[in-house]
Amino acid sequence: MKRARIKFAGREVEFVDRDVAVGQLGELAERGTWVVHIIYGPEGCGKTALLMQARAILEDRGYHVVYVNPLAREVGEMLQYSSPLKRAVKEAFKLFPEPYSRIVDVAINIVGEAMRRLRRPRLAVLMDDIFQAIGTDRAEQYVKALLNLIEWPPADYDKIIVLVASSEGVTRERVGRHRWATIRIMWNMARDGFQQLYEQLPGPKPPPEEAWRLTGGNPEMLEGLFRAEWNMDVVVDGIVGERGVAALAKRWSNVLWRVVEDPxxxxxxxxxxxxxxxxxxxxxxxxxxWDRKPHLWVDVPPPERDVELGIGRYYAWQTPLHREAVRRALR
Ligand SMILES: Nc1ncnc2c1ncn2[C@@H]1O[C@H](COP(=O)(O)OP(=O)(O)O)[C@@H](O)[C@H]1O
Ligand SMILES: [Mg+2]
Structure with missing residues (x-):
């Protein structure tokens, strides 16, 4: 199988591991998605990387792929597409005076245009972080617009796949209840895959067990630690600063002390x-x-319980570093 080339810690690496997810994507490619599939998971667990791999797999199966990420740092990364879609992209761009500020609409138009231009195409739309970029209210509209395209296409298609990645905690309560979307959760990397990424980082570095214990297998945290020359404080302070941790800690200190020990x-x-x-x-x-049934997960679920990593039966800290951020705020 072709492995996507992706960026990790300032270098280009091959997509590693996630074999179960790769198999799931292969199955999707056979069937197409009848509803919108939402992939929800911790920030930095590898959703964008997985979408890159999805593109490789789907193109291999004859799909034309459109990928959008409104939050991408560079304009060139906001929209990616398979080359046979070039004409459709051009047409869609004509409809918007500022296409990059409306990139999600642009993508939806590209798909409609491609249906009209190509003969019974296989199409895949990969939407990365759109909930965060446009807000959950509008995200619901967009997901419905995508579903419309599946159900009422302007022209015939062979198969269509719509995947939406999100790390916004509100995703589940906002879109989980609709018939037009299914949500699966993606967790951090398992020990083996994580080790493969760890090995690509140049030294000096702490032993792999320590990197695992700190990050819980989250590749972005691994990247962050590497960038901070393994100074954990830098990474933890970043988390504390970001998300109102202090306010939560103040209001809930009694309970949170215990939740830090066991979620x-x-x-x-x-x-x-x-x-x-x-x-x-x-x-x-x-x-x-709560539920570790395999079909509810992308790739493999977290272990049943691993208190050292902050993973409980019902709730889990996104990573041990997130838990550490809360612990510090409590002090
Ligand atoms: N399976 C993987 N193989 C190689 N690199 C990965 C893999 N998963 C994640 N990464 C890298 O780890 C970092 C964080 O992953 P990313 O996909 O950006 O997470 P998310 O989109 O969930 O926030 C990125 O640099 C990404 O390229
Ligand atoms: Mg991402």
């Missing part, structure tokens, strides 16, 4: 903890992980 205390004291759970989910600090 399942959120469940023990439910429903009193409900507003705290919501705050932690929305701040992208924890994820609800």
């Amino acid at each position: 399942d205390h959120l469940w023990d004291w439910y429903p009193d903890t409900e507003p705290l759970i919501r705050g932690l989910v929305q701040a992208n600090l924890i994820v609800e992980v």
Whole structure:
């Protein structure tokens, strides 16, 4: 199988591991998606990388792929597409005076245009971080627009796949309840895959067990630690600063002290903890992980329980560094 080339810690690497997810993508390619598939998971767990790999797999199966990421740092990375879509892209661009500020609309138009131009095409739309970029209210509209394209296409198509990646905690409550979308959760990397990424980093570096213990397998945290020359404080301070951790810590200090030890205390004291759970989910600090049934997950679910990594049966810290950020705010 072709492995996508992706950027990691300032170098180009081959997409590693995630074999189960790769198999799932192969199955999707056979069937197409009848609804919009949303991939929700911790920030930095590897959703964008997976979409890059999805592109490679799907092109291999004869799909034409449009990828958009409104939050990409460079304009060139906001829109990527398979070359047979060039004409459709050109036409769609004509409709918008400032296409890059409306890139999600542009992508939807590209797909419509491609349906009209190509004979029974296989099309895939990969939307990265659109919820964060345009807000969940409008995201719902866009997902519906995508579904319309599936259900009422302007011309006949062979198969269509729509994948939307999101790390916004509100995703599940906002779009999870609709019939037009299914949500699957993606977790951080498993130990082996993580090790393969770790090995690509030049030394000096801490032993792999320590990198694992700190990041819980989150590749972006690994990258962050590497960039900070393995100074954990730099990474943790970044998390504390970002998301209202201090306010949560002040309001909930009694409970949070225990949740830092074991996230399942959120469940023990439910429903009193409900507003705290919501705050932690929305701040992208924890994820609800009740159900480990494989079909609810992209790739493999986290272990049943690993208290050292902050993973409980019901709730999990996104990474040990997120938990550490809260611990520091409590002090
Ligand atoms: N399976 C993988 N193989 C190689 N690099 C990966 C893999 N998963 C993630 N990465 C790298 O780790 C970093 C964080 O992953 P990313 O896909 O950006 O996370 P997310 O989109 O979930 O926030 C990126 O540099 C990405 O290229
Ligand atoms: Mg991403």
